[in-house]
Amino acid sequence: MIKKKLSLIIVCLFLFSASETFAQSRKEKKAAKNAVAKVDPKAADAKKEPKPYKKVIDSTAVTQNGLIIVHKVDKKYLFEIPDSILGSEMMTITRYSKTPAGGAIFGGEEINRQVVRWEKGMNNNILLRSITYVIMSPDEDKPLAQAVKNSTSDPIIGNYDVLAYKKDADGKITGYVLDLSTTFDADVQTFSLDPIKKQMLNIQAFQKDRSFISKVSSFPINTEIRSVKTFTTTPPRINATPTPKIGIDLPSALDAGVVTMEMNTSMILLPKTPMRKREFDARVGYFANQFGVFEEESQKSDTKVFAVRWRLEPKSTEDAQKQKNGELIEPLKPIVYYIDPATPEKWKKYIKQGIDDWQVAFEAAGWKNAIRGEYWPENDPTMSLEDARFSVLRYFAAEIQNAYGPNVHDPRSGEILESHIGWYHNIMSLLRNWYLIQTAAANPEARAKKFDDKLMGELIRFVSSHEVGHTLGLRHNMGASSATPVEKLRDKDFVAKNGHTSSIMDYARFNYVAQPEDGVTDFFPKIGDYDKWAIKWGYSYFEDAKTEKAEKAILNEMTKEAYKNNRLWFGTETSPYDPRYQTEDIGDNAMRASEYGIKNLKRILPNLLEWSTEKGESYSELDELYTALTGQFRRYMGHVTKNVGGIYDSPKTYDMTGNQFTVVPKSIQKDAVTFLNTQLFTTPKWLLNQDILSKINPESGVEAVKSMQDATLSSLLAGDRMVRLLESSSISKDNYSVDELITDLNKGIFLELKGSGSIDIYRRNIQKLYVDKLVELLKPGTATVRSVPVGVTYGFSTKKVNLSQTDLPSVARGQLIALRNDLKTSSGRMSDRMSKFHVLDLISRISLALDPK
Structure with missing residues (x-):
């Protein structure tokens, strides 16, 4: 049987082999027959040759x-x-x-x-x-x-x-x-x-x-x-x-x-000859571009950092001489922004005014008619809104409450080529909320659910100017408002002349400090002293400067002179530690400014129901305004908190006197903690208007208050702030320390321990929050500490600090032991049942934390 199978396999293999041989023979014959029809490689390439x-x-x-x-x-x-x-x-x-x-x-x-x-x-x-x-x-x-x-x-x-x-x-x-x-x-x-x-x-x-x-x-x-x-x-x-x-x-x-x-x-x-670069200067707030430079004769690589700006040049050498002699001249090519035809008709003129407002700044640089807004021409087939030759403010039908001002620039030189500003329809809702919450106490025009067209138009004009500023190359100047003394914000004549901030590029929004009795009528920013100086720095034409180095020398002398006036200072938007550089703040003292702001919020809150009323509508408008008001209160707490562990950062060069970094004085830091103890950690019950809360929220506000207190305490005791306090107090005993901070907080948060009165639910909540945060400092882990290196355009450098290897746990342990002793002493005096339970609970928490066994 095996032999038969083997024979069968052999026969099959032979037949298969013969079949394959026959097939191969046929292929070879066919190939030989068609050999003359094959195309050689050169002929194939010839087919790919371009045609006439x-x-x-x-x-x-x-x-x-x-x-x-x-x-x-x-x-x-x-x-x-x-x-x-x-x-x-x-x-x-x-x-x-x-x-x-x-x-x-x-x-x-x-x-x-x-x-x-x-x-x-x-x-x-x-x-x-x-x-x-x-x-x-x-x-x-x-x-x-x-x-x-x-x-x-x-x-x-x-x-x-x-x-x-x-x-x-x-x-x-x-x-x-x-x-x-x-x-x-x-x-x-x-x-x-x-x-x-x-x-x-x-x-x-x-x-x-x-x-x-x-x-x-x-x-x-x-x-x-x-x-x-x-x-x-x-x-x-x-x-x-x-x-x-x-x-x-x-x-x-x-x-x-x-x-x-x-x-x-x-x-x-791109231009065949790139525009001459203007070297970036950290003392003036311009966007910048950069690249590494390797020069044959240098001993190290360098980084070339240069400002982003439009090219403005005289039309002729005669015009250049006129400008040098102090006469205003028109540039060869002005800066023109077109307004999207999709923009609602009644707002177009205000957007155009916001663009044209920058003319006064360019005059400071020697130019007239250097910038203008224009309406998009109707029925011109040669123009497109997406065409990169035209700068356009585009209007978006969107619920987003924002606007933005980008630019497109030549990366070789920083020359701005064009810009498409983005404008979202609902920016008007944001403006209404800001303006009402920040100014309605002193400004009758702001006390409305819907603003009249003239007021809204002026607010749109302000935002237009701000966004156009970005497209001119200007960054946010978050330090501009700190140049204005708080009491001057209440001075009607001063504000009318100077505005409440020296730069429209600040996030200073509106004057929330002015009180009803002050008579102030100017509440929003305008093109200010800094804006005129920054445009002068970026757009002055120096006919006699033949090189970038020569131009830099001229600008340096101009900047040193300007630095004598702190209204011309730039404050970066990226500083994690300078309390002068903050968003939404105004004035040179956050505690005094915020105190005035809270006085106005207390006046505004009872009127929110009246100012949001519309028959047949839900209370959603009231909810939105109340949220905006509490958000404003939270901002005040943030403005004050940044003073604690604060470092002033004033950019300097070798040919200037003084240090770039200085510690915020102890007295200011202590004032900040006193403010927080008074305005937040002592329950802000004025916020808990039950006539309003009962219409917008099923809760009564207990958890809402605790959330605000929790956020501020977390920020106050954050690891990076602790590191700055530890380092600055090591330099001098005159600087505020972590131990002093916690001691000052104890005095405010545990005020009831001095007497025998009851502790209400709000105070019990914050005391538990605070003790839990102190307990966390016994094992604080690591902190990421950010800093803005000198000479760097944007961004941070970061380092990790192991807080367990610092004095922080030691201070926390000592403070907890002292606090436990105070709690034990006061527990015997507590007559209120819940207060006594609360104090005993805190004693137990601290004891367990100090001795987990």
């Missing part, structure tokens, strides 16, 4: 001349890249044109920007590279420059076959015809959504069959490419066990399973 220009761009082509020449042939766009721009750098800016609703993204908002460069490839092709400025070498002909090039390879984001060459009469190539469909109706990240944005919107795969280039327009210095892109989205998950999910579900995606959006990419040619 007129074969590709025939008589049916519709052509647009511009930066890139665009031909529409049949239904396809072909792009002709002029030879003259090969190697030149271009800025590409991609914005949403139309967006799906519900994703907090809006037409006109920027998606991304990138510098790119066209260059020749190896074989009838053109490459598109993405350029990132990280390091540079000014010595292009020196050996070090090659090392820099070797460390800065730029990614290729497009590789395009040349369909046809355009040649002049002498046969010289002047242009390269390309099909860019593989880039602009595809999902190339540079001109589409990056992975983070996709995650935020739960976007998945790109749908090529529902995506296309819809329009291309070309102009002398830019080309605009509009595309429609469709994506699938992550389907919603329904699980018994909830799982984390990134992003949001767009309503249209839930309906259709896909989302479609329109994007516009502007490709704009």
Whole structure:
């Protein structure tokens, strides 16, 4: 049986082998027969050669001349890249044109920007590279420059076959015809959504069959490419066990399973000669750009940091001389902002006024008519709101209560090229709430559910000026308001002349210090002394300065002189420790300013019901205003708290006197703790207006008060603040210490221990909170301490501090032992049952913490 099977297998193998041999023989014969029809590699390459220009761009082509020449042939766009721009750098800016609703993204908002460069490839092709400025070498002909090039390879984001060459009469190539469909109706990240944005919107795969280039327009210095892109989205998950999910579900995606959006990419040619850089100075608040610089003769690499600003230049040398002699002149190219035609008609003039208000600041720099707002022209087909040649204030139909002012600048020089300010419709709701809560006590105009158009228009004008300031290169100056003495905020004549802050770039909002009896009528900021100085610093034209170094020397002398007036000081928005640099504060003393502010809140609170009433409506408006009022109270607590463990940071240079960093005086820190003991830790029962709370909340306010106290105590005893107190008190006994802080808190929070009276629920709550936080300091763990290094533009340096290896646990233990003794002494005097239980509980908590065994 085995032999038969073996024979059968052999026969099968033979037949299979014979079959394979026969088949192979047939293939070989067929190949030999068709050998003459094979195309050699050179012939294949020959088919890829560009065709004659007129074969590709025939008589049916519709052509647009511009930066890139665009031909529409049949239904396809072909792009002709002029030879003259090969190697030149271009800025590409991609914005949403139309967006799906519900994703907090809006037409006109920027998606991304990138510098790119066209260059020749190896074989009838053109490459598109993405350029990132990280390091540079000014010595292009020196050996070090090659090392820099070797460390800065730029990614290729497009590789395009040349369909046809355009040649002049002498046969010289002047242009390269390309099909860019593989880039602009595809999902190339540079001109589409990056992975983070996709995650935020739960976007998945790109749908090529529902995506296309819809329009291309070309102009002398830019080309605009509009595309429609469709994506699938992550389907919603329904699980018994909830799982984390990134992003949001767009309503249209839930309906259709896909989302479609329109994007516009502007490709704009960067100046052939970059604007001269103006070196960044930490004493003046400008946005900045930077890159590493490697010079042949230097002994170390350097970082070039330079201000971001528009290019303003005289029209002629004669004009430059006139300006030098003190005469105002018009710039060669003024700064123009257009107002989105979608803006409600009645607000347009106020937005324009907010733009034009900056003219007075540019006059301080020697320019007239340097900046203006204009209404978008009707029915002009040569203009597009997404066109990178135009700066536009875009109006968004959104519930977001905000506005923002970005800019697009040349990364080589900091030259601002254009800006698209974002303006959300509901900014008016935020303005109404701020203005009412901060000024209604002294300002009858603010006592309304809906402001009249003139008042709202002036508030819009103020925000317009602030956002335009950002697009001029100015950062927030959070220190500006600290230059105004608190009592001057009550001086009608002073405020009318100077405003309540020296800069509209501060987050000083409105004058909440002015009392009803003061007669103040000016409540919101205007272009101030600092703003005029900052524009003078950034936009003065120095005809005699032939180099960046010479210009820096002139500016340094100007800045040192300006520094003699603290109304011209800049205060960074990033300082974690300087109490002068805070948002939403005004005046030079947070305790006095906040005390006046609270007096006004106490006047406003009883009127909220009247000022929010509308028949047939729920109490949601009252709830919104009460939330705004308590939020304002919380801000006051934050303003005061920052003084504790505070460090003044006043940027200095070697040729100035004094130290950059100084400790906030002990007397001010003690005043801050006294304020908190009085205004917050002693129950602010005036906030608990039951006539209001009973209409908006089922609770009576006990937990709400505890939440405010908890937040402030947590901030006061935060690890980084403890480190600053420990370090500053080690320098001098005249500086406030951790031990003194806790001693002062004890006096306010445990005031009842001196008598035999009862302790109510609010005080019992804060005392428990406080003891628990002291107990936590026995094992404090680590703290992240942030600081702003000198000479750094933005951001922090951080270090970890092991608090267990500092004096903090020692101080906490000593204070807890002393507090336990005081509690034991007072427990015998307590006659109120709940108060006695409370004190015994605290004794037990402390004992357990001190001796866990």
